Amino acid sequence: MPIEEESKRFKQIREELNLTQAAFAEQLGISMTTADIERGRTRIPGQVVKELLKQYQINPLWLFGESGQKYLRIGETAMSPKVVTVDNTGKENIVLVSAKAAAGYPNNIGDAQWFESLPAFSIPLPEYRNATFRGFQVDGDSMLPALQSDEWIVGKAVDDWDNLRSKSMYVIVTADSILVKKIQKDNQTTYINLISLNPEYGPIRIDRSEIRELWQVNSKLTFDLEAGFQNVSLHNLHQEMKELKEEVRRVIG
Incomplete structure (x- = not known):
């Protein structure tokens, strides 16, 4: 090199x-x-x-450029949160990262002062204890129908690669972006596939070493239930049309 x-x-x-x-x-x-x-x-x-x-x-x-795996012990350095904030009682906050703030998040991932400038809150429920949580605003439609743009999701920090679940959604932070996807592991290599729920988006293949933080989505905040139901209906209609087109191609072919 x-x-x-x-x-x-x-x-x-x-x-x-x-x-x-x-x-x-x-x-x-x-x-x-x-x-x-x-x-x-x-x-x-x-x-x-x-x-x-x-x-x-x-x-x-x-x-020295001879491997795509940056860390030899994946999960300890690459995925753990770099900064946490606490309230005036010493309890960890749930920091909120808006779609606008997300653009600067990867570049400020270790800057405690930057994180202090973000809004934060806490939820007094047992599901939000004994772990680090962070809120992210959804941007885009790649995870329809489960998530729609502008909704908020709360993620639980992941620090052990072996704990990933194929059915869960994750917030994946890389050096230049924040993505919300499902994760498909490849046990033979260090690469993974990031999967969207919206069939219009293909999988994204990255090396695990590119992940700087990983958060398992465990809840969401939504303020437009009617739009949510409408998106589910539109998604189902889209799926039916797609299947119909494929069936027509098979018959014609």
Whole structure:
């Protein structure tokens, strides 16, 4: 791999950890800042590679472009929430991420001050205890009929890849987007398929290492029940028309 790409991945790690060059150097035991490495002036020292693996589970093969798996222990670093906020009693808040705020979410995933600026609330029910929860606003129609645009969903943080359920919906946070999908695992590789409920949208295939946070959808807030029923009816009609077209093609063919 060219040293420029190696440096780019090294810088990406620092930015995801929300550390300055000086602070990152201190964490890694470097006597100076990480500027020369990030600019491609020097190769990543072996001791630094060791510390990246030891402290952050960074796969050395990924660092040098020989693997698509970024973390060697998937789920501990890649999927856990980077920031949580609490109320004045010390209890965790449910932070609300609107469709507008979602555009900046991946870039501020470790910025506690940014999260403090978002609205938050709590729900005094047993279903919202003993875990970290986050609210996201649905944007788009890829999960119709279950979810419609502008509804709010509440997700429970996932920190163990083995706990994923094929029937559940998840909020998947990557480096540049927030998606709501079902997840289809491939036990033979580190890749997964993100599945939409709306048949107009095809599956999206990504590597598990691209996931920065993962939230299992456990509830939703909706304010337009009539629209919800209408969407279900339209979805059923769409499905019937699609099946009819396929049947016509088979007969003609």
